[in-house]
Amino acid sequence: MKLTRVLAATGAITLALTAAACGTTDSDDEASSSDVPTSNAEGCDGDIATSTDPVSLTDGLGRTVELDQPAKRVAVLEWQEMEDAISLCVDPVAVASPDSYSQYVSAEKLPEDAVNAGERGEPDFDALYGADPDLIILETFDPNDETLKKLEERDVPVLVTTGADTDDQIGNVKDVMSMIGEATGRSARADELNQEFDDAIAATKEQVADTVAALPTNKFLYMDGWVESGNLTIRPYTSGALMTQMGEQLGLTSAWTDEVNESYGSGGVDEQYGLAQTDIEGLTAVGDANLFFSGATQAADDPENYVTAMEKNPIWNNLPAVKDGRTAQFSSSLWTAGGPRSCIALLDAYVEALDQISK
Incomplete structure (x- = not known):
């Protein structure tokens, strides 16, 4: 996955894996x-x-x-x-x-x-x-x-x-x-x-079932973004994105629908990966959905830190999820287009995020 501005990644804790290595045999193959x-x-x-x-x-x-x-x-x-x-x-x-x-x-x-x-x-x-x-x-x-x-x-x-x-x-x-x-x-x-990976999906779904059921809404949006020449761009993860499909496995529902994208999207960045593009106003289209987003790699006072720019924006601060405390920032240390072990760690990060927004 080649992302030229922000490389989206999540999760601060990697799930400990206990599988033992397969032993060799004496067979010819x-x-x-x-x-x-x-x-x-x-x-x-x-x-x-x-x-x-x-x-x-x-x-x-x-x-x-x-x-x-x-x-x-x-x-x-x-x-x-x-x-x-x-x-x-x-x-x-x-x-x-x-x-x-x-x-x-x-x-x-x-x-x-x-x-x-x-x-x-x-x-x-x-x-x-x-x-x-x-x-x-x-x-x-x-x-x-x-x-x-x-x-x-x-x-x-x-x-x-x-x-x-x-x-x-x-x-x-x-x-x-x-x-x-x-x-x-x-x-x-x-x-x-x-x-x-399969076992982690099943275990995580069971672990968060009660938490998801108790949320005001199971709709969610995962996103990242960037700042270029002072302009903030938001990249929503659509229903075709890996992060979204893993969230859906946990009982969540994608808020960035095709209809929303047609009205508020401004062009895909990586269509194969299910990534869209919008501006900060586009986030109003997801209503009261829970909001998850990747942390920025820049320092908080860096003018190119999209999270800082987003959190200073009055549109962001008036979104229902922001007012209700139903947002969670994921760390930028895990790859949202990775293999099974990245995905297992991302599931672990979802557990933390859901726990955070449910309090």
Whole structure:
């Protein structure tokens, strides 16, 4: 997910995960994972079941990707997939925009020795190939993507993921994890991580059921924003966004409907991710909905801090949810377009937010 202004992220507390690593077996299609750069992620403190069978899979663009054996040295050019590889106990040998990743994505920590392969969308090809990867993972929705075309000219296989699906964002999160798991011979590990996510959704829904039922309304809006040239822009998360669909799993209802967007939206920023765009006046369209928003990365007195600008605005202060104390700011340390472990932490953040607005 490439956000050029504010990189939305939430959650201050990461859910502790207790799943143990899968053990290796003595069968012909399993091998020790000791020759794969192994992460320090939760559950990666032992050998991980890793297939040695040839890989043939269809990627997110319908391309066939074939490997003589599962990838061991993966280079990853988008944050969700970087997180996923680390969760799979495979440390990427090269990554894109590592400094920003470390600021916005806290679910999994990047390896210190990963090569900086440039920026997301603009990789440094010399650095990328200098890391000697046996698989490059790229996220794009466009089969004619310029970076993809350049990568396909080289001899290292490229796996393309599509990082979002507005019809089923949660399913897509799991599909991307499964795809990377298959490419690295870690399908069993991927299944385990996806099950953790499913279990977290079910447990969180049960945990917040009474709280949601007691709210004056179950309608909600998640949003972030930015300030440019003194102008405040709000980015509502529509019903097609991952954060919204997770909220709906908890019994909430999206307030930024298609009808609202038609009347108050001013153009999408990332349509594939279900993100809209409006001004501060547009928030009046959601009525008495509960309001959740990402914290800003700037200092509070920075003129580009959108939260400060928003909270100083009289329109904001006259919204029903603001008057009633039904707003919650999420921290900017978790990625709202991440993998299963980011999503689990986001669910934990929802619990805190709902508890806050119910008091």
